[in-house]
Amino acid sequence: MLRKIATISAIGLGLAASAHARPVSYVGGWTLIEESDRQSTSLLAHYTPDPAFSIGWKSEWDRQNDIALHGPQFTYLAKRWFGEDYQANLYAFTGAGWLEGVDSNPLSAEGMGYVGLLADWETRSLFASYKTRYLDSHSLDGNFLQAARVGWAPYEGDTGDLHTWLMLEVDHRPDNEEELGVTPLVRLFKDTALLELGWSLTDDQPLINFTYRF
Amino acid sequence: MKLVSLSLISLLFFAPAWAQDHHASHENHAEHHSTDHSDHVEHAEHEHHTNDAEDAPIHTQLTHTPEIHQALEAGGDAVVVSVLGVVCDFCAKAMDKTFSKRDEVAAVYVDLDHKTLNLVFNPAQSIDETSIRKLVKKAGYRAAELTYIPSMNLN
Numbered sequence: 001m002l003r004k005i006a007t008i009s010a011i012g013l014g015l016a017a018s019a020h021a022r023p024v025s026y027v028g029g030w031t032l033i034e035e036s037d038r039q040s041t042s043l044l045a046h047y048t049p050d051p052a053f054s055i056g057w058k059s060e061w062d063r064q065n066d067i068a069l070h071g072p073q074f075t076y077l078a079k080r081w082f083g084e085d086y087q088a089n090l091y092a093f094t095g096a097g098w099l100e101g102v103d104s105n106p107l108s109a110e111g112m113g114y115v116g117l118l119a120d121w122e123t124r125s126l127f128a129s130y131k132t133r134y135l136d137s138h139s140l141d142g143n144f145l146q147a148a149r150v151g152w153a154p155y156e157g158d159t160g161d162l163h164t165w166l167m168l169e170v171d172h173r174p175d176n177e178e179e180l181g182v183t184p185l186v187r188l189f190k191d192t193a194l195l196e197l198g199w200s201l202t203d204d205q206p207l208i209n210f211t212y213r214f
Numbered sequence: 215m216k217l218v219s220l221s222l223i224s225l226l227f228f229a230p231a232w233a234q235d236h237h238a239s240h241e242n243h244a245e246h247h248s249t250d251h252s253d254h255v256e257h258a259e260h261e262h263h264t265n266d267a268e269d270a271p272i273h274t275q276l277t278h279t280p281e282i283h284q285a286l287e288a289g290g291d292a293v294v295v296s297v298l299g300v301v302c303d304f305c306a307k308a309m310d311k312t313f314s315k316r317d318e319v320a321a322v323y324v325d326l327d328h329k330t331l332n333l334v335f336n337p338a339q340s341i342d343e344t345s346i347r348k349l350v351k352k353a354g355y356r357a358a359e360l361t362y363i364p365s366m367n368l369n
Contacts, residue, residue, distance in 0.1 A: 026308035026353040051354045082298035082356045084329065087305075122301050124326065159306045159326045192307050213304060 023075040023091055023118065024054045030214040031056075037183070038205030039063070044073065052077050058095055066105035069112060071097015088121040099137060112137035127151035127165065147171035151187065163189040169198070169207075178202050274361040277325040277332045285321035285334035289365050293341075295331040296359040297350060300324065308353040316341065316349075331357075337365075 025031050025048040033044040039062060046056025053076045061068050073095035081088040094115045101107030116133035132146040151167035165187035172180055185198025185207055192214070198207035276282065276292050286292065300306065306324035309331050313322045318339040323332045331350065335341070341349075343360050350357040 022304060024354070025304075026312055029308065029311065051352055080299070080354070084298060085301075087299035087301050124301050156327075159303060159324055163303065189303060191303055194304075213307060 022089065022120070023093065024048055024051070024077045025213055027051055032212045032214070034208075034210045036206075036208045038181075038200040038203040038207070046073070046075065058097075061102070066101055066103040067099060067107065068102045069097060069099035071095050071112070086121065086123045089119065091118040092116070093118065107139075110138045124156045125153045127153075127167065143175055145171065145173045160191060163187075165189065167196075167198075183207050274363075275328070275330075276363060277323055277328065277330065279321075279323045281321040282323055282332060282334055285336075286365070288320065289337040290320050290334045291340055291365050292332070292334045292363040293346065294361045294363065295333070295346060295350065295357050296361075297324075297329055297331050298356045298358050300326060300329045300355060302326075305355060309350065309355065312349050312353040 023031075023033075023044075023046065025046075027048060027050060029048050031044075031046050031048075031054075033042075033046075035042045035044075040060055041063060042058065042060035044056050044058045046054040048054040053074065056073050056075070057071070058073045059068070059070045073093060075091055075093040077089060078092050079090040092115070094113070096111070096113040098109050099107075099112045100109035112135060114133055114135035116131065118129070118131045120127070120129040122128075127150065129149045130146070131148075132144070135143045147169060148171075149167055149169040151165045153163060153165050155164070157163045167185050167187055169183045169185065170180065171183075181200060181202040183198045183200045183202075185196050188195045188197075192212060194209075194211040196207065196209035199205070200207060274294055276294050282292075297309070300309075303326070306326060309324050310322055313319050313331070313333060318335050318341050319333055320336045321332075321334040324330070325332060333341075333346075340362075346360060347357045
């Protein structure tokens with residue numbers, strides 16, 4: 001039972017590392033997304049064969065609970081709203097693969113799967129996003145989480161300039177001891193490289209995210 | 215309960231986007247266009263191709279960069295495409311990558327300030343409107359209006 005609780009918590013925290021950068025690129029584009037927060041480090045590499053979806057591989061390592069998961073992820077752009085000054089997107093994503101204990105964790109490899117939604121709305125100076133995910137595996141009853149983010153750009157840079165965003169992320173993980181987490185962060189964005197640096201006020205842990213689009 | 219909460223949050227999130235979409239469609243009817251940008255050139259004889267469904271504002275000014283200027287000097291025709299949904303460098307790079315691969319294109323520049331895709335073709339070459347719209351869609355965006363500018367109007 002303790003292992004199950006630990007596993008649920010670990011997976012919940014680990015998978016909460018959320019890709020707030022757009023998960024579907026232009027046709028033929030590759031994207032590399034690294035995310036490291038208070039709990040885990042993950043890597044997602046995806047390819048976009050069609051403007052409506054991307055396929056990729058996700059690996060994630062929960063550093064605190066010694067759990068790793070691996071598997072392909074499919075992301076579908078369900079709807080994109082276009083405006084003169086804004087863009088909004090609704091994505092659905094799903095992944096399947098396996099998770100296992102690493103280092104001192106004896107958890108044997110077992111199948112896992114997850115589904116989720118990601119929505120964002122963005123102008124050149126305002127940003128908002130919301131993400132939710134549900135994960136299940138053989139030893140899990142199911143894990144639900146959600147995270148929202150708002151951002152503001154103090155200036156509007158033109159093409160190729162360094163773009164700076166000030167953001168605040170709030171996540172909700174009902175299965176965790178600390179259900180609500182708050183992380184202020186700075187996003188630096190230039191050309192096809194995006195770097196996010198933040199600090200979790202809840203756990204005193206850094207957030208370091210990096211995205212590069214080829 | 216979780217599903218209900220999720221649905222409510224999703225509705226709250228998307229309400230502003232829907233509202234702005236509706237609001238923007240009204241604003242566009244009354245929009246006027248400035249012509250005093252120093253890095254833009256206004257041309258007298260343009261050929262406009264409007265997607266009426268979008269009812270988007272008209273941006274007919276070509277943004278000049280060194281690459282654009284060089285391609286114009288070589289005698290290429292140009293087209294300015296007003297694109298919806300362009301808000302960041304990822305958007306710009308998507309269109310840059312998509313159009314740079316085309317043999318007809320000598321120079322490409324996405325102007326975030328004016329939400330335009332600026333193309334200059336190689337001499338005696340061009341890409342038709344339908345193909346440009348398809349390529350913009352392939353990049354993940356939507357072309358609102360195209361303004362073809364023959365090279366004779368650029369010299």
